[in-house]
Amino acid sequence: MTDTADDDNAVPRVTLNSGRNVPQLGYGTFKVAPADAAAAVGAALEAGYRHIDTAQMYGNEAEVGAGIAASGIGRSNLFLTSKLNNGNHRPDDARRSFEESLARLDTDYLDLFLIHWPLPTRYDGDFVGTWKVLEEFAADGRARSIGVSNFQVPHLQRLLTEADTVPAVNQVEVHPLFGNEQVRTFCREHDIAVEAWSPLAQGAVLDEPAVRELAERLGRTAAQVVLRWHLQRGDIVFPKSMSPARMRENFDVFGFELDGDSMAQIAALDRGPEGRVGPDPDVFDRI
Numbered sequence: 001m002t003d004t005a006d007d008d009n010a011v012p013r014v015t016l017n018s019g020r021n022v023p024q025l026g027y028g029t030f031k032v033a034p035a036d037a038a039a040a041v042g043a044a045l046e047a048g049y050r051h052i053d054t055a056q057m058y059g060n061e062a063e064v065g066a067g068i069a070a071s072g073i074g075r076s077n078l079f080l081t082s083k084l085n086n087g088n089h090r091p092d093d094a095r096r097s098f099e100e101s102l103a104r105l106d107t108d109y110l111d112l113f114l115i116h117w118p119l120p121t122r123y124d125g126d127f128v129g130t131w132k133v134l135e136e137f138a139a140d141g142r143a144r145s146i147g148v149s150n151f152q153v154p155h156l157q158r159l160l161t162e163a164d165t166v167p168a169v170n171q172v173e174v175h176p177l178f179g180n181e182q183v184r185t186f187c188r189e190h191d192i193a194v195e196a197w198s199p200l201a202q203g204a205v206l207d208e209p210a211v212r213e214l215a216e217r218l219g220r221t222a223a224q225v226v227l228r229w230h231l232q233r234g235d236i237v238f239p240k241s242m243s244p245a246r247m248r249e250n251f252d253v254f255g256f257e258l259d260g261d262s263m264a265q266i267a268a269l270d271r272g273p274e275g276r277v278g279p280d281p282d283v284f285d286r287i
């Protein structure tokens with residue numbers, strides 16, 4: 001990957017406990033098929049995104065890397081995240097697969113590397129051992145920051161008491177239908193940034209009457225209103241879209257604000273765990 005200067009853009013940055021900072025809005029690549037990923041990432045970069053979220057699990061790291069390389073955007077102007085796949089928790093597998101991720105993404109470092117799922121019912125629940133391997137990647141500089149994903153409060157508590165490094169982020173399901181407030185509060189109290197996955201609830205929140213009414217009143221789209229809600233709560237988001245027009249729409253969220261009543265109206269859509277659109281981390285154990 002090249003490293004050339006690039007214009008900065010208007011996306012605010014969130015400072016992590018590692019001292020690094022991350023663009024608060026990025027582009028997510030779950031379900032971006034390998035055949036489409038280079039073009040999709042190219043379109044996202046063209047739209048202005050400089051933060052890309054991928055994972056070993058998504059099977060598209062090589063194509064994400066190709067899209068970045070083709071853009072000509074300098075490596076230091078990008079924030080690139082990947083995640084350890086569920087079958088790679090054992091230390092040697094974690095080390096090998098991390099190197100493979102770097103090779104596929106055509107880079108010598110990641111800005112952020114995460115344990116994708118805690119898998120509390122596998123590996124004797126030994127995500128602490130896995131975390132200690134990620135600490136090696138942080139120590140040798142190949143991961144600028146390390147974090148976790150789908151960690152519940154008890155999982156985080158174990159890391160805080162049994163490991164040296166506090167995760168820089170916890171990437172968890174959060175959207176208006178599932179506010180995940182207990183985890184968000186714990187993270188806030190321990191300086192762990194929250195990355196809200198499926199910020200649009202994979203589309204499920206966009207037809208909610210309260211969201212549509214607000215969008216109409218503000219002259220914005222439902223997706224823009226929901227993304228704005230996340231940003232004003234301080235969370236980091238990376239909506240996925242295959243459509244360049246929607247990528248641009250989702251990126252155009254810095255020219256308006258939601259007032260307190262509007263924020264509360266959206267928060268009131270929270271259905272608790274019933275509102276999840278993805279798996280429950282306490283039981284999810286798919287390798």
Ligand SMILES: NC(=O)C1=CN([C@@H]2O[C@H](COP(=O)(O)OP(=O)(O)OC[C@H]3O[C@@H](n4cnc5c(N)ncnc54)[C@H](OP(=O)(O)O)[C@@H]3O)[C@@H](O)[C@H]2O)C=CC1
Nearest residue numbers: 028029030053197198199200201202203223239240241242
């Ligand atoms: N750590 C984890 O376990 C997980 C992480 N993630 C991460 O979070 C990212 C985002 O979550 P994801 O699950 O993809 O879901 P999102 O909440 O981002 O929703 C994506 C869906 O919404 C549609 N969409 C996007 N923008 C618009 C718009 N403006 N108007 C109408 N529809 C829209 C997309 O369709 P279309 O493509 O047709 O535009 C797609 O169907 C993932 O890509 C991944 O990077 C996600 C799940 C789990």
Ligand SMILES: O=C(O)C(=O)[C@@H](O)[C@H](O)C(=O)CO
Nearest residue numbers: 030031055057116277278279
């Ligand atoms: O997208 C991710 O990062 C995930 O972990 C999800 O794909 C998750 O594994 C899932 O939704 C499985 O059905």
